[in-house]
Amino acid sequence: MKRGEYLMLPWGENQNNRRSKTKANKPATAMARQGLARLNHRQKFLSAVLGAIAFAGAVSTAQASGQTVTPEQVEDLQKQIRVLEKKLESVRQKTFLNASAGYMPTKGTFAPPDVLVSMKGGSPRICTADGFNCVGITGRLHFDVGGYNYTPNSAATVPQDLQDGVNARRARIGLVGKFARDWFYALIGEFGGSQDGSGTINNAFVSYKGFEHTSIDLGYMKVMWSLEQATSSNNITFMERSSAQVMAADLGAGGQRAAVGVISYDKWWWAAAYLTGPERAYDHSLRVPYSAVGRLVFTPINTDVATFLFGGEVLYLADTGGAPGVNDIRLRERIELRIDPTRVLDTHTIANVDDVRVLSGEVGGAIGPFHGQGEYFDYSISRSGGSDLHFKGGYVQAGYILTGERRTYLQHDAAFGGVHPSHPFFWDMAGGIGAWEIAARYSYMDLNDNLVFGGKQENIVVGLNWYLNDNMRLMFNWVHGTVAKTNLANQDLGAKYDAFAMRTQWAF
Numbered sequence: 001m002k003r004g005e006y007l008m009l010p011w012g013e014n015q016n017n018r019r020s021k022t023k024a025n026k027p028a029t030a031m032a033r034q035g036l037a038r039l040n041h042r043q044k045f046l047s048a049v050l051g052a053i054a055f056a057g058a059v060s061t062a063q064a065s066g067q068t069v070t071p072e073q074v075e076d077l078q079k080q081i082r083v084l085e086k087k088l089e090s091v092r093q094k095t096f097l098n099a100s101a102g103y104m105p106t107k108g109t110f111a112p113p114d115v116l117v118s119m120k121g122g123s124p125r126i127c128t129a130d131g132f133n134c135v136g137i138t139g140r141l142h143f144d145v146g147g148y149n150y151t152p153n154s155a156a157t158v159p160q161d162l163q164d165g166v167n168a169r170r171a172r173i174g175l176v177g178k179f180a181r182d183w184f185y186a187l188i189g190e191f192g193g194s195q196d197g198s199g200t201i202n203n204a205f206v207s208y209k210g211f212e213h214t215s216i217d218l219g220y221m222k223v224m225w226s227l228e229q230a231t232s233s234n235n236i237t238f239m240e241r242s243s244a245q246v247m248a249a250d251l252g253a254g255g256q257r258a259a260v261g262v263i264s265y266d267k268w269w270w271a272a273a274y275l276t277g278p279e280r281a282y283d284h285s286l287r288v289p290y291s292a293v294g295r296l297v298f299t300p301i302n303t304d305v306a307t308f309l310f311g312g313e314v315l316y317l318a319d320t321g322g323a324p325g326v327n328d329i330r331l332r333e334r335i336e337l338r339i340d341p342t343r344v345l346d347t348h349t350i351a352n353v354d355d356v357r358v359l360s361g362e363v364g365g366a367i368g369p370f371h372g373q374g375e376y377f378d379y380s381i382s383r384s385g386g387s388d389l390h391f392k393g394g395y396v397q398a399g400y401i402l403t404g405e406r407r408t409y410l411q412h413d414a415a416f417g418g419v420h421p422s423h424p425f426f427w428d429m430a431g432g433i434g435a436w437e438i439a440a441r442y443s444y445m446d447l448n449d450n451l452v453f454g455g456k457q458e459n460i461v462v463g464l465n466w467y468l469n470d471n472m473r474l475m476f477n478w479v480h481g482t483v484a485k486t487n488l489a490n491q492d493l494g495a496k497y498d499a500f501a502m503r504t505q506w507a508f
Contacts (some may be wrong), residue, residue: 122508146501244393252291289321347454352385399439455485
């Protein structure tokens with residue numbers, strides 16, 4: 001899960017808008033003060049009224065009996081008024097304390113709370129009364145089930161088959177929060193993956209947000225590189241991102257990778273730069289890989305009705321890491337579904353690598369219920385023991401929300417958010433049908449060049465998404481594709497396939 005997603009805290013506060021941080025914490029105190037002022041006026045008014053009534057009553061009684069009002073009677077009336085005023089003061093104090101604490105009167109000591117506990121978007125959180133310190137729980141589960149109709153082109157094709165089954169693609173739980181208003185953090189565990197079952201770090205980072213619309217990040221995180229990757233896995237249109245994007249990011253920006261970086265943005269632009277290191281669970285006895293990555297996005301149209309963006313990225317892998325004297329990489333990826341984790345596209349080991357450069361471009365937009373986007377990736381691998389290699393890939397996709405909702409643009413991530421049903425689904429109540437979305441994507445990846453036979457993959461993915469509410473989604477994907485692949489002997493090592501899968505997703 002990406003860094004920016006957790007920094008948009010589960011209690012709905014935009015961490016980059018410092019001006020709004022303290023305003024949201026005023027209501028309880030402000031209401032108490034306003035109530036106290038009103039009560040003071042009422043007390044004074046009521047005291048005057050009571051005095052006037054008592055005095056008038058005494059005068060009337062005296063007049064009726066033909067007597068005059070004596071000083072002793074006046075003093076007695078004043079004592080009665082003072083008793084009533086003390087009772088009013090007691091009520092005033094209790095009312096003020098109850099308003100400050102935000103609860104109805106109970107027995108015991110009355111005192112304003114030090115913390116505020118609440119639930120928003122399914123996520124529990126605890127904050128100090130001033131809002132400067134908070135902690136919340138976040139989690140998600142993406143549970144996949146599906147099967148393959150896989151046909152190898154020859155007996156030499158590897159693999160010969162792909163297995164049906166189930167997989168907890170993502171199973172995450174953790175903490176997110178902030179210290180002293182400007183310091184944000186996340187510590188999240190991952191128990192899913194391409195092969196589920198083992199626990200590891202998903203995110204473990206800290207971010208400083210003291211400058212408006214700027215974030216300085218350090219730790220294990222998902223780098224905000226490329227449009228698809230910047231989009232949360234909770235919000236991506238299909239069950240898996242495109243192969244071309246995943247392979248490019250894995251060189252230095254994908255996974256949960258050690259990184260330090262800066263993000264800054266305004267209404268019409270977004271920019272980020274990172275220095276990255278190894279992924280989580282890396283063998284630290286080996287040489288550490290390191291890369292430099294950057295992304296720049298422009299949004300000339302960004303309204304409540306429509307959004308249009310375009311931008312570009314660069315990734316430079318300066319050191320592949322690994323054992324001393326070894327400089328190699330391997331590009332490989334699955335067929336855009338991970339129930340069977342076998343990789344069909346595969347260059348095998350590419351040795352004597354000096355450096356790797358990836359350039360990419362992105363474009364995306366949304367108007368009403370329609371949305372679309374595309375990206376292109378160009379790979380260049382410099383080698384000291386052979387000629388350079390060039391690979392390429394990309395995708396284009398479009399979707400339409402049948403129930404009329406729209407995907408909003410998240411300015412702090414330079415990516416599209418999820419779909420929020422206007423009428424959440426309820427079976428036994430007068431609820432709605434949720435939100436329904438249809439989508440299609442074409443993608444390709446070419447890993448064949450200069451005696452490297454990694455294969456050329458072309459996929460068409462058709463998807464149907466049902467958003468039951470803000471926290472739950474069901475996804476249905478059909479993947480139809482081919483892999484064209486040969487070897488030095490010109491044997492056909494390709495395959496064709498159809499895959500059908502469903503994902504049950506919850507997140508908070």
